[in-house]
């Protein structure tokens with residue numbers, strides 16, 4: 001065909017960027033509206049608070065996105081966060097140096113992710129099932145380990161971290177950058193990133209093209225587990241306790257952030273910046289609704305409606321191209 | 322709409338020769354592609370009208386507009402004298418326009434019967450009526466002369482058989498105008514003959530047939546008239562008696578091709594691969610060797626075990642017995658990965674299921690096997706990623722606006738070129754091409770055969786599987802014939818004639834009483 005360069009089709013990447021910009025615009029718009037609507041929104045205190053709230057879901061959403069791109073889902077991340085708070089709390093209270101305690105906790109996250117990979121690749125379980133199983137059993141294991149109590153962490157330095165800022169920006173938000181940049185490079189500029197997409201698009205074709213599909217799946221779930229354990233460490237630092245029932249429902253927020261950020265639950269479509277923006281849009285809505293004294297029940301409804309609207313318009317435009 | 326065998330085909334409402342459907346300035350633009358430039362064309366009642374053209378010429382697009390699958394950009398379609406909007410597939414079907422699409426678009430998980438009546442299940446065919454539905458479907462299939470069971474799940478049939486079901490499905494819907502988009506691409510000869518019988522019979526009953534194909538001999542065998550599309554433009558329409566192969570090719574690609582089957586003979590070098598008494602799922606006790614510089618052709622019916630044999634060589638399936646030797650040494654090929662590391666490359670049979678990541682860009686698909694090579698440690702070299710993809714796009718003349726377009730937006734034949742193209746830069750020693758030119762136009766076929774020669778001259782060996790005898794016959798230095806999972810005969814280049822090879826491939830089927838060949 002005559003292939004005139006009509007810009008609409010140079011797209012894919014342009015389209016991603018465009019969608020990212022739209023999300024960013026939406027976020028800014030929300031901030032402007034809220035600043036006008038309630039004086040307390042724009043206060044330094046509240047903004048820091050909002051960034052802290054959003055940061056943890058944002059990191060979870062990045063890991064979740066890797067998994068969703070392969071066509072899977074990780075329902076366990078909330079439970080992993082809660083479990084990780086327990087592990088890190090116990091280790092620190094047992095006198096393990098903070099650095100080592102964190103490292104061990106992260107390795108536990110990796111182990112959980114590897115287990116998911118094993119269940120999917122070796123046992124042939126659907127991702128939904130194996131991660132759902134982990135979701136309930138991890139909470140149970142955590143409760144057994146703590147006898148159902150919270151463990152308060154006796155280490156001020158550890159807690160100080162999440163409360164302090166660097167260059168006026170909360171440390172927790174710096175952590176998003178710390179995770180986001182390597183994640184971006186990994187997903188968009190390394191061959192493993194390409195493999196995540198190709199496996200999500202057509203595992204058989206990838207396999208025949210020499211892609212190690214099993215390793216790719218292990219990798220996605222391992223990274224998701226790692227992100228979740230990392231968030232667990234951050235949460236423990238923020239609330240100063242280890243408690244296996246923390247982070248209830250965070251897996252759904254992470255999935256919602258990812259989907260708002262343009263990830264397709266059918267796999268093979270997604271980015272790193274999308275879920276990050278998605279997480280902060282969700283955090284802003286919750287934060288704004290709190291400030292405006294909107295009933296907490298309504299907040300949930302608004303979040304649900306927002307997911308439908310954004311994903312609907314995203315789908316419309318994808319089809320429209 | 323009716324769904325019983327008795328009311329299979331409605332009485333034609335028009336006497337032959339009258340115009341049944343007319344295109345007036347029909348046009349389609351996709352973003353980045355002007356797929357169909359205003360086309361004027363009239364189809365006569367109960368004619369078989371072939372449409373030919375290069376890959377991406379706009380044939381399937383035309384069909385999609387006529388069947389309401391895609392909205393047109395501008396122009397009119399006049400159906401029996403009245404303008405038709407054709408906004409939805411349902412509207413087209415209500416008029417009596419049906420199509421058998423290039424890619425089977427049926428539900429693989431449903432039974433053949435359920436697929437036949439999909440979308441118009443009679444209330445009689447409620448949950449308790451499953452058996453009645455199967456019976457009904459079986460009656461229709463038998464009536465059409467297809468030897469297929471109606472109760473099995475569609476996905477269990479070969480692609481060719483699925484295509485026949487799609488054709489059967491199209492005939493039960495009160496069809497007046499039936500479109501076949503490359504129906505024989507995946508059919509065995511026997512199946513193709515069954516299909517031709519069906520097409521002629523439909524014509525006799527007053528149905529107008531549009532027939533799209535890249536195989537000229539089929540066009541001359543079947544069609545009354547033929548129209549040629551090039552770059553979305555209608556170049557001309559001819560009565561079949563007043564044209565010939567060369568003229569059509571000239572019209573299609575605007576130049577002539579002296580020789581499609583480009584063949585150079587090289588002195589065979591060292592043995593690359595040897596299979597010794599290899600058995601596995603779908604084939605038994607197969608032995609053969611492939612040497613550097615030669616093309617080993619595997620001919621047989623679809624389902625004769627050729628694909629299973631090569632996928633086992635490639636480590637996709639486990640062998641149950643026998644030995645594989647690579648460059649003289651016994652090797653274990655336990656995964657595709659092992660095979661690729663040894664130096665094998667496989668372009669698989671089904672581009673949709675095995676060949677392509679459809680919702681990803683063309684460039685990513687082309688580079689998938691070589692990402693390791695074009696990354697330095699951690700990062701992909703984006704410059705190399707671009708040049709490699711663009712090189713294959715240029716070499717194989719893949720029609721795409723950019724390498725960033727999604728593979729699904731390409732025409733069927735151009736998708737096929739990606740399946741082959743992704744291995745060409747890989748530097749393998751043994752290339753296995755399973756039905757490499759399905760749906761590919763003549764010009765590009767010639768191009769691909771030339772690339773084969775280039776691979777051979779670089780010291781590679783090729784295994785070429787084709788169900789299209791002329792292709793393997795003209796290209797293979799050694800030709801193995803498969804039948805029902807066994808290697809039944811071996812020939813050198815042109816040492817046997819078509820007749821003999823066909824008989825060997827079919828033999829057992831022929832003995833079946835009443836079986837058609």
Ligand SMILES: Nc1ncnc2c1ncn2[C@@H]1O[C@H](COP(=O)(O)OP(=O)(O)OP(=O)(O)O)[C@@H](O)[C@H]1O
Pocket residue numbers: 001351352354356374375376377378379380381382383423720721729730731732733734735760762
């Ligand atoms: N959904 C789509 N989006 C964008 N471009 C498309 C889409 N479908 C087809 N095209 C483009 O329109 C052109 C015509 O495609 P079409 O499928 O009609 O070709 P064709 O003649 O059927 O070719 P083939 O012989 O390979 O099947 C091609 O260049 C193709 O890339």
Ligand SMILES: [Mg+2]
Pocket residue numbers: 380381382423502732733734
């Ligand atoms: Mg086509």
